[in-house]
Amino acid sequence: MLSGSYNHFLVLISYLVAAVASFVALDMAGRITASQGRAARWWLVGGASAMGFGIWSMHFIGMLAFKLPIPQSYNLLITLYSLLVAVGSSGYALWLVSREELPRKRLLVGAVILGAGIATMHYTGMAAMEMEPGIDYDPLWFVLSIVIAIAASAAALWIAYALRSDFSAFRHFRIAAALVMGVAVIGMHYTGMAAARFPLGSVCGAALHGGVSPQWLASLVGTSTFAILGLALVTAVLDRRLQERTQKLSQSLQQANLELTHMALHDNLTKLPNRVLLEDRLGQAISKALRGSSKFALLFLDLDGFKAVNDVYGHQAGDRLLLQVARNLKSGLRQEDTLARLGGDEFVLLIEIGEPADAAAIAEKMLERVGLAVMVDGTELNVSGSVGIAIFGEDGHTARELMANADAAMYSAKEQGRNGYCFFEPSMNKGMHEQLAMIQELRKALELDQFVLEYQPKFIAPAGQLQGVEALIRWRHPTRGLVPPGTFIPLAEKTGLILEIGRWVLNEACRQLMAWDSEGHHIPNVAVNLSAAQFRSPGLMGKVKEALSKNGLSPTRLTLEITESTAMHDPEVSLAILQRLAALGVRISIDDFGTGYSSLLYLKRLPAAELKIDRGFVKDLVPGGEDAAIVSAIIALGRILNMSVVAEGVETQSQQALLTELGCTSLQGYHLGRPAAPDSIAERF
Template sequence: MVGTYNPILVVFSLLVAILASYTALDMAGRLATARGRGLYGWMAGGALAMGLGIWSMHFIAMLAFHLPIPVGYDLAITLYSMAASIGASAYALWLASRPHLPLPRLVAGAVLMGSGIAAMHYLGMAAMRMQPGIDYDPLWFAASILVAIGASGAALWIALWLRRESRHTRLLRLAASLVMGLAIVGMHYTGMAAATFPAGSICAAVIDGGLETRWLAVLVIVATVAIIGITLVASLFDRRLHHRTGHLADSLARANQELVEASLHDPLTRLPNRMLLQDRIEQAIENAHRHGTSVAVLFCDLDGFKLVNDAYGHQFGDRLLARVAERVRGLLRPQDTLARLGGDEFVAVLGVESTDDAVVVAERVTAAVAEPLLIDGAELQLSASLGIALYPDDATSERELMAHADAAMHHTKQSGRNGYTFFTPAMQASTSRRLRLLQDLRRAIARDELLLHYQPKFPASGKPVIGAEALLRWQHPELGLLGPDTFIPIAERSGLILAIGDWVLDRACAQLRAWHDAGHPGWSMAVNLSPLQFASPALVETVRETLRRHALDPAHLTLEVTETTAMKDVEDSLQRLNTLTAMGVKIAIDDFGTGYSSLLYLKRMPASELKIDRAFVRDLEHNPEDAAIVSSIVALGRSLQLQVVAEGVETEAQRAFLDQLGCDLLQGYHLGRPMDAETFLHRAG
């Protein structure tokens, strides 16, 4: 009995085989990256999709085969063949998920998988229950099994190969699916070529009520396409999810790395910051201890940078710092560290064999900084003050090395700048004193050790007093009464100046309220603002709340801002000053003439006073240049309708001269020294 084939279904069986192969390879790739429960889920879904694909290819091919008798299939045996296909697929995917697949295991896997596929095919043939039974040609039968084993081996090898290939994965997988599909179809039709149906055979499955071919066709096609399609769609979404997750993970990793870099490096110069510097010094100390060598810490401060920053602005100053950092970094070895602490302070950490090594580097740094720099057409020349401390000669810890190098740097500053100084024990007293003052200053407010003295302000023509300027003093329990020059720089460097400034403002306003209540409602109070306090976002609200708390008319409060501070960030300063003057507070530009004010900006400043710095008043009688400067400032103040205040008046001749020039208000020891509130009220009242 001779059978025939429907060519359309033959082609369709090939397409299903290719689709099943593509699904199998996609699942194999998915299993290579899956972990935990996801691995077993993809393996179960992949085995079902792949097994049903191969099984459906077989039955579609069987449906394409027509015998001149009615044909049906036994349901139980058909399900057995499906189980064999799914089992073989599960085993294949399990092998493909292994990290390594040596040749013996590959061969054994191909044999078992091929045997499973062959069992599926011949069980499917047995589901027809032909009587008499189907005759199989031994050679073709053996060939079909070998083809099944060969196709299985090729499938496993291709799956492993694609897992290692990172480029053109989708195109290669499609080509591999075509090869695998042809191999699987080849096995089926080789097995069919081995089958001979004797004349007069009947299909017992039809007689016993087995599945009819048309219903089996619908079941196989719909179920197979649905399962394979769902699996591929799930795989596609999973791939996109993995891609997005991977992209997000990479982005987070990059962001985390950038955050780590940002937390350890100065944003302007990209040099290590204080935190990373501490770690580098500790590593250098440990390495020097192991090898019996030394470590040199060079603390560098740029001389004159503040003047450049004030004159040309912060952006210009930032470019200058970056250029200096680049120049100094080029002098050091790769194993050395150059860090920026902030502002114009840099620290270099060197591994050295002797003191001479540190001397060579220090001289190179001072020479490099002293070389002119051309920025935006402006040629600038700075100098550097360096302090050097050595491990283990001067200190044995990171903290001590930094403190001693800082002390040596300050000694260089005091000795004329533009050079370097090695730390000596004599400097430790100064360092210890600063550290002690800082520690004591942190507790000074709580211990009520700070106090205010008040210096009277007079009209240039004479008395009576019109107000006072609040001046800060510190009644140290052991060192006695300290002036601001002793501790204000420490407070500014440590940030304590913000809390101290708020305390001064509150106490000064409280005292002014007391004087008003004592019968002097016309008196005013002047309070100096530090640069940090002026730049604080909380300043305006602090002033408003302080005035409200003490029930003061804002017009009786004058806030003094140095010319340099006001010009630091002009637009921001103007906005803050306009807000304060809108409240009614008066603004005085302090130390006028010592900075680099632009007349254009000064005209926009909502100030009510210009204060002439005492440096111009000191030699006023004997120095024509100072007299000319003071005269010019007075004329400028009058043209801008500002009161002009001269401070530092120490002689009657100075008072008379300033009165003649046209100054409005005067301060100085000749008129009245700073005094406590009770004495001020007694003398001025």
């Protein structure tokens, strides 16, 4: 027998090639799994080529490491055929591990097919030497080499399938697996080489017939192997980085979606569930209750005195108060309870109960927590709450019914003195239905021309020359009769209709003043009240200009009245708005003065021409009383700020005399003249 020897350096190189090819194969399996359509097919072709070339190159590097004492060469066609076998079997292996599942039976069949392919590649490569006489194989070693090929294939398939999903998480495992697979691949090769017997006198037929020389084969194998493996590895690394970036972007988008979803379902200020999430939880609670597995109650909470906090201390203080109230309420809840904020100072609590008394106990605890003092910028703020309770089944079977009935019960609690709770009763619904009906009718009132203006005169003290008139809106309803402003104005503000109503009032007052002029009745000035919503609306300037221009009215004959609390709500913003209005030439009057919280620093900067003393200080006015002292102080302040001072609500001769004595500039009230229709005003003046 001819004995051969091995170049140990080339043996090491063959192992490294097998290990690198195994690593690339594992990586390709992940790439194929992560891709779809055409991209997955191209990864399969590229992976099969890289893995096939790697196994084929390992074989021929091993053959180059083997030296016989005779010239060696290889048949080019047979060599290339062995390469095709390697690529084909590799392609099948990668396709197999890219499937969603790899059951044991399929694993065994795949291992047999892949192992047979590798063995075929090996022995076809041996046949490329065209030995004469042919190579004699030891049966035991021959069978062992095929067993090793199948076992190595089974291990490779299982490892590739198991580690295909996440490259970064299994990086170290893949390197170790590639090293083990490299040992298995070269183990098959060198076991097959150990099975080969070369009889004495054997010659290499490929060398005699002009086959590929070992040197040329070494160049071909080395160049093609490292080019293909290098390209595959670089491509895989770049793709992996792209996928990592894509994954990070996907995670960022997912996080953003989660945040957006959270924002859509929670209140921005308190982070409590909002109306949308509450309705979902309420729907779940109803479904659960209908199955008979629970009973629940809905508690509707509205804060008492919160508007006063906003008016006096501003919205920032109000927000901080709401935030602390929400924390106090949440601190005593169970995990299964849902506390939601509907907006403003309205909260709703959804709780499971055993009996109605449980809801009452929870309501009492809520009122206790709402009543806790809250410190804001060193100031102690106190509010109370009114709670309405509706029980599922007894007080409604739908979310809408329960919400409406709990709301009605809450209003009943307010009417009974506030800082308490009420269970819903059917009689409470009457008031709610009437309110909803009035809102619907209010929406149509402008279209149906049901609003009218009455005008109340203002006189220079004590009761001399007419200074002007104040326009006061009235709603003449066809069935309800005369609806007082105190009834429908809050509804108009609540629904946003106040903006359109206010626009109509402004235009009608200007029109009427010019109509009086054309009739020969000289009314010096008309005053129009602006609601807080009107004052803050972006279109205010345009509406004022439109009313003046449309009716040809001089701006100096129009007075715009805003309440003190509205002017001081956000002083800097109010100052800017008032300055723009004053620049038009209209007069500014601060109404209800003395009831709000004015800063003298801002008050002296306001371009106001008039202060109106609230009727509350005039109602009980007597010489030497507290109200007289307050009125006297307001009048003195007006003089210092160069503003005229108007007292409204003058109903008696004694009030008229005392206000004149105190130095009030102008007077307005029932004693001097009641609000009247335009014709009555025209007859009088």
